[in-house]
Amino acid sequence: MRNWILPEYISDVLPSEARQIESMRRRLLDQFTLYGYEQVEPPLVEYVESLLTQQDAALDLKTFKLVDELSGRQMGLRADITPQVARIDAHILNRQGVTRLCYTGSVLCTRPDGLLSTRQPRQIGAEMYGCADLAADVEIIELMFASLAEAGIKDISLEVGHIGLFNAIADAANWQGEQRQAAFNALQQKDTPTLAALSVKLNEELRTGLMALPTSYGDVSILERVRSLLPALPQITVALDNLQQLYAALTVRGIAVRFDLAELPGSYYHTGLVFNAYAKGFTNAVARGGRYDSVGEKFGRSRPATGFSIDLRSLTSVPFPARKAGILAPQGEEASLLEMIRSLRAQGEIVIVDLGVEQSEVHVDRTLQQKEGVWQVISL
Template structure:
């Protein structure tokens, strides 16, 4: 047995990737901080009653579970940090007004999301609690667009949807419990043959509305088509009005609409969105409103936010690795102080300086990523190309 093998869809981050990911992490968290989002670090694992309660039960099948040797209770390794942040807002901070929080940490999934996905994403995100209006959704969407821009991966499209449309149609068609989950799964997959079979006995106009939902995507004219096509249920009218008002505040973003793009049936409560960028087949970031999550922790707070996998983002983002210098330690007693001063100045300026060890060769330095060396010339230490 090769002991160095890792489990399937679990991988190390080697130096170049790890530094690139860490650089992005610092850049994005600093930007969130400048927007007033406070940083929190939830624990890696909790009791499953906390991780999966209420709206978090959508994560049940994605969560690794184990027994706590101290209490005998079942614990889970987090598969999503957002519910943990909702717990912090509702139970620990317990503020009356708006709270802005951000986070970054590893999560673990029982199965990869797709054939190329990792089971250990590095999730980073921002959440806004305590404001139910469209202004909060607009702020979160602008912050997401800014984060992608700072990463060098501009959003080419941000799709908006609303789970209230699906919920109203499903309720009107009489779906509940497991049958509702089946309908939701087919709608997510946009499985039209399956939907036609499942909806064969459903009365109009909800049947026609559900069948029309997967095709309602495109520019802002989709909202007018939806209003003309879907039944005039109060919940649907309110959802379309909400999307229309939100879109009016996002004229500087590449907004489009997809009313059949659904996820988080027991998690999201209103507007949902997905951001896409060039060179990547799926959504690079997901988010939306989840107003009911805090209720399970004692406070029914309005909430909206987004998250993305920082390792996925790093694969798309430009990687400007810093140049390196090598310091040869053959300094005489009279040159040593000047050498230390030169090294300190280079490091203070952002350079990476590696101290050569006895027995090192230029090949070793090249392998370490070095392209320059410090040499004693004209009475001082200077950088020169490494041959």
């Protein structure tokens, strides 16, 4: 007898978990609707060039590829839905004003994000296109918090960074290609020895600024401290001002903020603010987001954009109400029995027809029995 073993970091979703994922999916989509976000459903597979918004080595590495037998072209299984939504906004909808879109669906990655992650997340997210104002980022973060609360997540903390700080230093250092990627990876991992080795030929101002980023973590006071350590570049001033303004706007809304200036996303399409939401009991971030203003450029429209995403499968450890107990009904063709079953289901009751049911394997606490010619629901 053969062992049916699934690939590493790939797993089945069994009934109780599937019920929880589907319940959260519906509730979160309803939450998005309250904010004016419209749902789109991109395809699971596309030509590879459509799945990568630019030369994104990280996303390219995570994308499964195959050959389309109809066209002979290379196709990819999506590893991230954001580039697809950007294509829809830029190439299909072509709206002139602000566009709010949301989505949900499975993605497939060649490798997991961590030891406790899956390679087939169930992604759900919301994105706003066409607004460069900080108000768009504030709305997205507010919606992210409301969505996590709707999913039953409590004690949420927000960490915010800005990729513009690293980009400004890397541009001033004229880092390109592998050298820039190596510095990006080292900062992402807070690998200060590697950063020190890579920056040894930089002038003192750039080197001091770069080495300050991995240790720049904490409350709002960290922003003032790094102003004196980072080089006086226009991009850096704008980024720090942006972070300060975001702090003020979120504080008014009761959202506490901490900063991590070495917080960098895994994909290259982000251009500004980046943020992660963490919660007690979870090893990894429960939601991620940020600004990606050039994401639609490849599709002909470089519109400002910001958004967040959640992996629904990662949230299934949250306490969830037990499944409602059902009613066990006998099998039969009698009209009154069939009408009673239909009536109970119309009232929202779960009715399981006994076609060979083992009561220990189903969740029922009542049975449908006929007494004196009338069908009645009887407690077990």
